[in-house]
Amino acid sequence: MALGIKKKDTVVILSGKDRGKKGEVLEVMPQEGRVVVAKVNLVKKHRKTAREKPGGILTIEAPLALGKVALVCPKCAQPAKPRIQFLGDGTRVRVCRQCGEQIL
Secondary structure: OOOOOOOOOEEEEOOOOOOOOEEEEEEEEOOOOEEEEOOOOEEEEEEOOOOOOOOEEEEEEOOEEHHHEEEEOOOOOOEEOOEEEEOOOOOEEEEOOOOOOEEO
16 A cells, blocks of 8 residues: 655644644554554543553544545645656655655
């Protein structure tokens, strides 16, 4: 499954309670079709005290479905669905469909 979204990319949330927020991708789960975005989709988790880990109520980022996020182009700052393009030496690069700039 070609995702087009990688770790450390900036994405915008398209739907849900955090619609319109931007954040950095912390983790990509291609098998589940989900991503974890920093400071977005925060949920409370109750943890029991373990040996060195204190217990309490933690706030963590929960995974989002890939269909709810869109990659943000660094040049035009718009949500974009990247196009895959092959360079002369055979390497794959992501290219913004609106402005044609390479997305690193």
